[in-house]
Structures are given as structure tokens and as C-alpha cells.
Amino acid sequence: MKPTFAITALAGSLLLAGGVAANERTEDYLNTLTELGYPAPKENQLVHIPPTMQDLEASDMHPELKRVIRRGYDLFTDTQQLRGENVFNNMNCSSCHLGEGRMPFSAPVWPAAVTLPNFRGKNGHVNNLEERIAGCFTYSMNGKPPEYGSDNMLALAAYHQWLAKGVEMYPEKPIYGRGFPAPERPEELSYANGEKLYQEQCAVCHSENGEGLQVDGKTVFPAPWGDGSNNWGAGIVRVFTAAGFIKNNMPLGQPLSLSDQEAWDIAYYISNQERPQDPRYTGDVKETLEKYGPTFHKHSLYGQASEATGETLGDHDNTGEKDFLKPDTVRPRTFE
Amino acid sequence: MKLLPITLIAIGAAALPGWAFAATDGDPQKGKEAAVVCVACHQADGTGKNNPNGESWPQLAGLDAAYLAKQLSDYKSGQRENATMKPFANMLSEQQVADVAAYYSQLTPSQGQGGENADEATLARGEMLAQRGDWADYIVSCKSCHGPGNQGAGEAFPGIAGQHAGYIEAQLKAWQAGTRKNDPQDLMGTIARRMSDEDIRAVAAWLSTQPPQSN
Secondary structure, eight states: OOOOOOHHHHHTTSOOOSHHHHHHHHHHHHHHHHHHTOOOOOTTOBOOOOOOHHHHHHSOSOHHHHHHHHHHHHHHHOGGGGBTTTBOSSOOGGGTSTTTTTOTTSOOSTHHHHHOSEEETTTTEEEOHHHHHHHHHHTTTSSOOOOTTSHHHHHHHHHHHHHTTTOOSSOSSOBTTOSOOOOOOOSOOOHHHHHHHHHHHTHHHHOTTSOOEEETTEEEEOOSSSTTSOOTTSGGGSHHHHHHHHHHHOSTTOTTOSOHHHHHHHHHHHHTSOOOOOTTOOSOHHHHHHHHTTTTGGGSOTTSBOTTTSSBTTOSOOOTTOSOSOOTTOOOOOOO | OOOSOHHHHHHHHHSOOTTOOOOOOOOHHHHHHHGGGTHHHHOTTSOOBOOTTSOOBOOOTTOOHHHHHHHHHHHHHTSBOOTTTHHHHHTSOHHHHHHHHHHHHHSOOOOOOSOTTOOHHHHHHHHHHHHTOBGGGTBOOTHHHHOGGGSOBTTTBOOOTTSOHHHHHHHHHHHHHTSBOOSGGGHHHHHHTTOOHHHHHHHHHHHHTSOOOOO
8 A cells, every 4th residue: 555655754844835635635646656756855845736626616715716717727628629719739738737737747837826927038038927828828739829818818827826826926945846857868869769669658549640639529649749739839849848748747647657768769759750830930940940049949859850751840831720820929028 | 741751651551569459350240140149248239237246248339349359359369368258259250350349339339337326426536537537646537548528539448438337347456456457558457556446436337327439
């Protein structure tokens, strides 16, 4: 049976939000995570396991607020309902943020609610929560974000904020399980080994050619590359982010079952395949690379020769299913 | 845009990955004839039967043909073990396996049994596991593999909605005990081993009350 995680020993240093119930929940999750091989929280880390939808129903918040948070949850886990309007690929938000955006090591989304507004290197200005959500729509969903302040945007933001319930604003401690922590990069990456492993361990769900699987128009298995996938501007095109995602979350249900080398090799294999154009494309792949290399594409294979085809990755006008390149939310802010 | 590297097509054709079953084309009419020995348990309409005090007979109607063929081959080869089913699978030639699989996949499923008397709390727990999972125990939702409505996804992930509760329970316990281990990459076994007896009862009861796939 489960070894009991020594939470009492840590209780002094953990910042636990929400009283006794949250305490038990945190203990449950930490037991499971450490048993699966995830690291235990370090002394100085902020640990927060967000409330569940059952907690929402049981809470005494205003019924209207509950309704809006439920709507945000629904949009997050079934973002395909916005297909053709805001979403132009096969993804749901929960395709990458597993466990409804609540799981440590699967880029839980609540940290954005307590660390923003803040400066973001990716677009070089101060962003708030809505703009962060808009970022994932623009790149990860190859889409067009819902209008700032619209019902859907507000509902999504409310869901994120409620997940952060009880956490202080602008916490100083580093957050346990934030992002997709990458395993150490091995010296050599092997495309051939990545391809072999992908076909053996991933293709049963994501299909041999990376298109995933849809049933009755609903995404069961999202597309790791190709027209149905995220575009070249999405965070997960950085090879280290992909390796971190894969190591910590895939194959589904079997996290941490791949070695570091294997996770990197598969990430490298996927990174060598094509996907829709980066919305920041200037019309020239070399120029785009020069502009966004230093802050972003130095970690991706954008603009390099694909080991799959020999052709330059990202050297095309294909925007996938959408008929525009850049949503108008991708613009500088100056606060002047 | 050309997305599919040529090498992949070549690989796909040359060697089927372990999970893909090299299916022969089945003839449903011949399958119906070969299935006369099966009706005692799986019933004439393929809907099986929930047996509260013994081994339940799974509903085969409407399941994916490639999935059914793989299961029969696995019984024959001993990859999947069951004393009741083995002799019947052994009676079938490779062609007959394909034929009965094609036959059953075309039948219309009916509502599963065994969840009728479950209380509300049990059903609520079952629904949560099936639709959302329980990440506190890293139990991924059933539907994330078994597809929308748990009605199946491709040939590797069979429909489990509307299946008999007794059979669902028996399979999850077989995976826990290691007597069923014919799933690709231990995908199902990994999840089953994280479930408690109550979880299994709850999810089996709830799934049996859900509409099965109607082809």
C-alpha cells in the first residue's frame, strides 16, 4: 500500500492554502506523486493542490460565480466547442495541461493567476492573466483568442483564479511542479531512436503519422504535429519543453516511465516534423528566426533542416485550418 | 503541406506495430453460422448476460471487429487466459475468427445490466472516474482512452459503456491479478492497479447504465 508521505515534517515549511481539507488533499496528491517517482517538494517550495469541481459544488460561493467557474472548466476541458471561432486545431487546453489544469509537472495553470501581471520575455511587455490565456490560444490552439473581457475569457480567467484559491499574490517561494520541468539534456539526440520509440510507445494513440485520433468530431488523442497540432510559436515546440512534457506526462497514465534520453529523443523526433506557421512570421523564415531566435526559437528547430525531409522547417505559408496568420492580439504594448 | 515522411509509410507497411492486429477480412454471414455455439452464453443477439452470482458473459454486439478478432486470437494463443472461453476460441480457425468478429461487430448492442441497484453515491463516484478520473490517485479518466461517451476509440480502445457491470468488474480485477495482460503497453493494467475494490464496483455500475455505441 501507499507509503505515507511525511507531510507533518514539512508542514512547517509548506504554504498550505485552504485549511484542513486542502491539507488532506495535498497529502494524498504528494503521496501519489512521490510514489510515481516525482520529486518531493523542497524545503523552500510553495505547494498548492487546487480545489476540485466537487469542492466548487460544496462551497458557499455565489451560485452565479459557481456557474461561471463551471463554464470556465467546461471551456478548458472541451475547448473544441470553440472550433472555427477561437480554436483551429484539435487541441483542448487540457490536452497539455493534464488533470484539468490542476496537476503538478503538467504546467498547472493556477500560477499565472498569482504571478501576473508581470513582464514576459516572449512578448517583451507586462501581461495579465487574460493575455497569458490569449497566448495559449494564439499559439498552442493555433487560434484567435476570445476578446478580452468577453464572457468566455472571463469564465476561463475565473476558473484559473479559483484554482489558485488561498495562495498569496506574488509569492516569493518557487512553485512546486510548475511548468514541464525538463530532464537533463543528454549529449547526443537520436532522431532514429526517437522515431522507433514513438512508433512503439506513442503511435497506438497519436497515430503513426502524428495526426492523433478524433471520434465523432471530438478529440480523443491530440496531434503532436501536423495541421491539427499547435503552431510553430507554441511553447511546446522548444525541444526541452517537449522533453519535459513527455517525461512527466506520457505515455498517458505512465508518467516517468521513459528514461531522460528516451524522452529527449522522442521530443527531438517530434520537433523535426512540420506544423502550422508561427503567427509572428514575417514572410521569411530566416528573418523570423533572427527576430525571435534569441528569445524563443534558439530552443526549437524552426528554420533548420528537418531530419525527416531535409527541408527547412517552417519555410511555408501553411497556417493550418485558419485563414489568417496573426490574431490582432499579437501586438506590442507600450503603456504610453 | 506534406506531413507524412515517406519513411513512416514504409515502416507502417513493412512491420505492423505490436498493437495492430493483422486482420483478415471477415464474412459476417459465415460468422453467424460459426457463432451458433456461442449463443448459449453470448445470446442470439450478441448482447450477453450479467450473472450476479457467477461469470458474466460480455456483450459482443457492436464492438470493433479488429478488437474482437484480437481477443479471440489472444484466447487461442494463451495471451489472454479464461477457462470458459478458451475451448470456444480454439474451435475457430483464423478465418472463422475474422468472420465471427465481423458478425458481432454489426449487431446492435442493448443496455448493459448490473448497475440497476447501485446507490446514488456509488454512481456519482463511477461517473467521476469514467468522465474525469481521480488524479489524487493518478487514475486517468476512462474516457480519455475509451473515447467520447466511453463508446470506443479506434481498434485498440473498445467501447465499455453499456457493457455488463459484472464483466467490467471481472476484467479490472483480472488486470489487477495479472490474469489479463494482453493490453498494448500495459495501458489498461496500469490504471486498473490504481483502483480500489469500491472504485471498480462504482465505475462498473455506472458504465453499465450508459448507452452503448450504436453503430
